[in-house]
Amino acid sequence: MKAIILAAGRGSRLKEMTEKAPKCQVALGGIPMIERQIATFRQSGITDITLVTGYRGEMLRYDGVKNAINGEWETTNMVVTLFSAAQDFGDDLIVSYGDIVFEKRVLDALIAAPGEISVIVDRQWRPYWEARFEDPLSDAESLRLDEADCIVDIGQQVAAIDDIQGQYIGLMRFRGPGVETLRNVGNSLGKTQREWMNNRPLKQAYMTDLLMEMILCDHAVDAVPVDGGWLEIDTQNDYALAESLFSSRRSFPWFSPEGVAIP
Template identity: 40%
Template sequence: MTNKPIAIILAAGEGRRLRPLTVHKPKCLVKLFGKSILEYQIECFKNCGINNIIVVTGYLGDSIRFPNIIYLKNKKFHKTNMMYSLFCAEPFFKNSSSIIVSYGDIIFEERILKKLLSVKEDFSVVIDKNWKKYWNLRFVEPLSDAESLKINKNGYITDIGKKVKNIEEINGQYIGLMKFQGKSINKIRKKYDALKKASLNGENIMNPNTTFEKSFMTDFLMYLINSGEKIKAVSIKNGWLELDSINDYKLYNKMYKNGNISRFFRAEK
């Protein structure tokens, strides 16, 4: 195993809620403020010294053509989810002592990535403590989209990814950016293999309400927690954006024109 970190960007999804912007290109190539989502991420990773970058593609993946990037295709992108896309890159896990995983529909400031990189724990996940202000901006009813996230007094996540009825049950929001390093890399490989074998009997241990292939990343993280693993919450206050819907796109561009987007995201100069 080398000491060089790798970044894995999960960009296989169809981005249906962003149509018509994603009719002819994948979500990660939609532009915000003059640059595509993927451009922001690649620049951020490289500026922080991470040059080994893997993009897991799917929908219209052949249109993604940035140089010096490794491309892997999730051939089952139309019927799988983020967890499955991550393990499309499993052959590369053994070549690094640190793996940074990012969803392909977010942009984040360099300070957030630097904070994640500085964490020493084997499992670490970025969560936004100032999420209410951001969710209130995007949703008429924030609880329609927000999910559970509880953190104990030592800063470790104890619950994640469930629907909740009370906003007080939420200590922050998961943004889709995390890191596995050290012993955790082999642990997630072994646990994934065990879960995959169990699924051959029609059993999805992580989430009985969906198939193994459609399991969410939060299902996998919650399974790790229930298995006794400690996942460190890397707390931030804004500094990122998620591009999930056409409403997001219109909102961000309006705020950019009005000079208000810096309340939530500041592009690096």
């Protein structure tokens, strides 16, 4: 099993915090979140790790971690960043955003999932969103499941918060035929250059666009449900909230710093 961490972007919403270092090197409790994530992977037995860099990528060098580069990081998004490491996909692959931290239990749930394409879904997302946003609906996206807990809709704007069955966190797995689906869907859209969901071309496509394209092509995308256990650092408010948790070692029903590995 391999891991690819997508860490090419600058994180402009963090403003001066990323002027001299990549977004994923923002420290929580004195430890850069990328180092916490690498440690969590290793604690769960995953040591084949590739870090896809872009902005200030020369600062992201870690012993035992491979590097790939998205040379177009300023004008592209997550899907292009992922395919910059296509040579490292293998046949069992976990993909993670570089601006999240997660408890080991969240990663272990994904490792235990039997599906060919599996995506972590936070069922208890709402308390965390209420702590992050004055209006939780302003940043929430659609995620709907069928009776078999397969995702049927993801990454779209929503009109009512009660319509959301969970939140995507940026952590997923492709195994066996699922890796081939990943390659085939990405490559076919790259060749046609047609627009994806939300009228985004390939270069601006999000991972949720890629997953939605797989769903529309009748590939099963399994939800792996968890209850909290993760944080995203996308804004200065996100950072302030996360830093308060790590510095004080406080735990909430939706997150415990003690569950995150320490390098």
